Amino acid sequence: MKNLFALGAGLLFGAGLYVAMMADPNKVLAFLDLAGAWDPSLALVMVGAIAVTAVGFAVSRRMQTSFSGQAFGWPTLGKPDLKLLGGAALFGIGWGMTGYCPGPGFAALAVNPAEAVPYLLAMVAGMLAWDRGLSKRTSPG
Amino acid sequence: MTIDWASFTPWLALSGGALIGLSATLLWLGMGRIAGISGIAGGLFNLKEASGDRSWRLLFLLGLIGGALIVHLVTGGLFEVRSGYPIWLLIGGAMLVGIGTRMGSGCTSGHGVCGLARLSMRGLFATLTFMATAFITVFVIRHLFAFGGAV
Numbered sequence: 001m002k003n004l005f006a007l008g009a010g011l012l013f014g015a016g017l018y019v020a021m022m023a024d025p026n027k028v029l030a031f032l033d034l035a036g037a038w039d040p041s042l043a044l045v046m047v048g049a050i051a052v053t054a055v056g057f058a059v060s061r062r063m064q065t066s067f068s069g070q071a072f073g074w075p076t077l078g079k080p081d082l083k084l085l086g087g088a089a090l091f092g093i094g095w096g097m098t099g100y101c102p103g104p105g106f107a108a109l110a111v112n113p114a115e116a117v118p119y120l121l122a123m124v125a126g127m128l129a130w131d132r133g134l135s136k137r138t139s140p141g
Numbered sequence: 142m143t144i145d146w147a148s149f150t151p152w153l154a155l156s157g158g159a160l161i162g163l164s165a166t167l168l169w170l171g172m173g174r175i176a177g178i179s180g181i182a183g184g185l186f187n188l189k190e191a192s193g194d195r196s197w198r199l200l201f202l203l204g205l206i207g208g209a210l211i212v213h214l215v216t217g218g219l220f221e222v223r224s225g226y227p228i229w230l231l232i233g234g235a236m237l238v239g240i241g242t243r244m245g246s247g248c249t250s251g252h253g254v255c256g257l258a259r260l261s262m263r264g265l266f267a268t269l270t271f272m273a274t275a276f277i278t279v280f281v282i283r284h285l286f287a288f289g290g291a292v
Binding site (some may be wrong): 014015018026027029032035037039048055057059060065080100109119129130 | 142143144145148149150153154155156157158159160161162163164165166167168169170171172173174175176178179181182186187189194196197198200201202203204205206207208209210211212213218219220221222224226228230231232233234235236237238239240241242243244245246247248249252254255256257258259261262263265266267268270271272273274275276277278279280282283284287
């Protein structure tokens, strides 16, 4: 049951990324290039996505559990800290260097594997580097 | 700032964004999970994670690739595929994306879409931060160094 929701949500997400042209790194970089010929399209992707998602969150406040019976995994509402901001800063640099954030990186496998394969391998290597080593300075290796 | 109106695609952007919002809503109402791509991928590839939690992550990502492929085939391609991009920028940037999204617990989807949709302060500050460093990075690459016009 929950796997069906995951597959359906994945299909919608990939279709949305493609329709919004976020799978095109040239489009993304044209949005991030404020000093060049600026393409504001991607701001509207955020507007559309946030508006619909906000409705989803509002609906869930009237529900006991999700449709598959799993509890809602509300992320903890903490305050911003240096780890959050430092990570976000590094992520933004990487996004600006490549034109791909993680979702479009996966979507690009369908469109441009010559870029998506090295991108995803390096991204996962970076994730594992953080999870296994950089995040735990006390444990060796 | 000059706006490139010829490249502006407001309706595709809004409808693509709405589809992403429907996806996040389906995952949340359906199974109570946040549609954050870096978190979903991180949990899939981190081998220490409980394996029972892995199948839905894999199906979500396979669906994502499939959804993009279907629209690509149906539309006959909405854009030209990029080629000749400097590989060191691609790989170096991707490693920073990997480290940064794990360190900062999210990316464009988790912080930018889901975080802002529920008015999370952490989501807001993360989004402002990665937008700022992304704008600066593109400015440095394109206008300060102007890497051979290939970028």
